[in-house]
Amino acid sequence: MKKNRHICASAAKLLVTSLLFCATIPQVVLAQSNFPNKPIRLVVPFPAGGATDNIARPLQNELLSTIKWNVVIDNKPGAGGNIGADIVAKSLPDGYTWLMASVGTHGINLPLYTQDGGKMPFDPIKDFTPITLVAELPNVLVLNPEWAAKNNINNVNDLIRYAKANPGKVNMASSGNGTSIHMAGELFKSMTKTFMVHLPYKGSPPAVTDLMAGNVDIMFDNLPSSINYIRAGRLKALAVTSAKRSPAFPDLPTIAEAANLPGYEATSWFGIVGPANMPSDILNKTSAELMKAINSPSVKEKYLAMGAEPVGNTPTQFAAYIKNEIAKWTKVVKDSGAKVD
Numbered sequence: 219m220k221k222n223r224h225i226c227a228s229a230a231k232l233l234v235t236s237l238l239f240c241a242t243i244p245q246v247v248l249a250q251s252n253f254p255n256k257p258i259r260l261v262v263p264f265p266a267g268g269a270t271d272n273i274a275r276p277l278q279n280e281l282l283s284t285i286k287w288n289v290v291i292d293n294k295p296g297a298g299g300n301i302g303a304d305i306v307a308k309s310l311p312d313g314y315t316w317l318m319a320s321v322g323t324h325g326i327n328l329p330l331y332t333q334d335g336g337k338m339p340f341d342p343i344k345d346f347t348p349i350t351l352v353a354e355l356p357n358v359l360v361l362n363p364e365w366a367a368k369n370n371i372n373n374v375n376d377l378i379r380y381a382k383a384n385p386g387k388v389n390m391a392s393s394g395n396g397t398s399i400h401m402a403g404e405l406f407k408s409m410t411k412t413f414m415v416h417l418p419y420k421g422s423p424p425a426v427t428d429l430m431a432g433n434v435d436i437m438f439d440n441l442p443s444s445i446n447y448i449r450a451g452r453l454k455a456l457a458v459t460s461a462k463r464s465p466a467f468p469d470l471p472t473i474a475e476a477a478n479l480p481g482y483e484a485t486s487w488f489g490i491v492g493p494a495n496m497p498s499d500i501l502n503k504t505s506a507e508l509m510k511a512i513n514s515p516s517v518k519e520k521y522l523a524m525g526a527e528p529v530g531n532t533p534t535q536f537a538a539y540i541k542n543e544i545a546k547w548t549k550v551v552k553d554s555g556a557k558v559d
Contacts, residue, residue: 257288260318306492324540333551342540349508354529360453391418458470512528
């Protein structure tokens with residue numbers, strides 16, 4: 219009888235221990251089997267209408283139409299993408315918060331913002347879970363057409379000659395400190411030994427608006443946010459910043475060939491990351507579905523039309539890619555002497 223009471227008491231203790239253990243398991247772990255069972259928040263750290271936003275929306279539509287995943291885009295611009303990225307870095311790693319990362323947030327900003335004792339609000343490697351690289355694209359050097367005509371600027375060499383003859387009189391807009399648009403301009407200034415005034419905006423749309431209005435002179439914009447204005451004649455395109463010409467504008471030279479600047483290259487990329495420590499099954503499921511969406515005919519068609527090249531890779535491959543990008547841009551920031559304005 220005593221033995222039975224001992225067994226019952228032990229069983230009761232085991233049950234209590236099990237219940238206490240389950241109570242301490244984060245909800246993220248318990249909810250994995252039916253992921254996702256609520257909307258997913260995709261933070262875009264730049265304004266609506268810019269290249270980052272334009273890359274995000276075809277993915278959003280494809281995931282909803284094919285697998286019924288409700289992805290809600292939340293634009294949180296500012297500080298070269300750092301404000302939106304920091305929100306995701308500090309979110310629960312339950313798979314319901316994603317960031318549309320960029321070469322700025324996960325390549326350029328770390329060396330740019332930490333120089334001279336500066337600080338970043340997050341670590342682009344330790345505070346995130348890479349999911350997949352979405353797309354790569356060139357930037358394009360665009361000018362206000364009236365300003366270009368007034369100053370007889372018809373090609374890249376004309377711009378270089380004008381900038382050297384008028385140091386500090388050319389205003390160069392960007393989508394924010396640390397963006398590929400900013401760094402494309404800084405690299406150009408460094409390699410051509412010119413001085414142009416950098417004017418950072420909170421994203422491409424307001425910068426492009428001011429460029430078309432004549433409030434600024436030039437910009438190294440992401441191709442998707444300028445492509446329709448170029449085609450409509452509202453912006454004058456001189457060259458692309460990639461190592462090879464863009465299929466969207468095959469007659470447009472690269473800056474390297476147009477100005478005899480071998481080695482000049484400043485391209486952009488965009489990818490999906492989540493907070494650090496995402497559960498492996500949620501990560502793998504998310505990565506697989508995103509890769510399907512990226513490689514779908516609908517998304518491919520939309521990306522190619524805006525001058526972007528769809529990619530899609532594994533979390534491991536994307537993690538290695540991010541590390542390489544940080545190393546690459548650390549050297550560019552150092553060599554160019556770029557600063558946060």
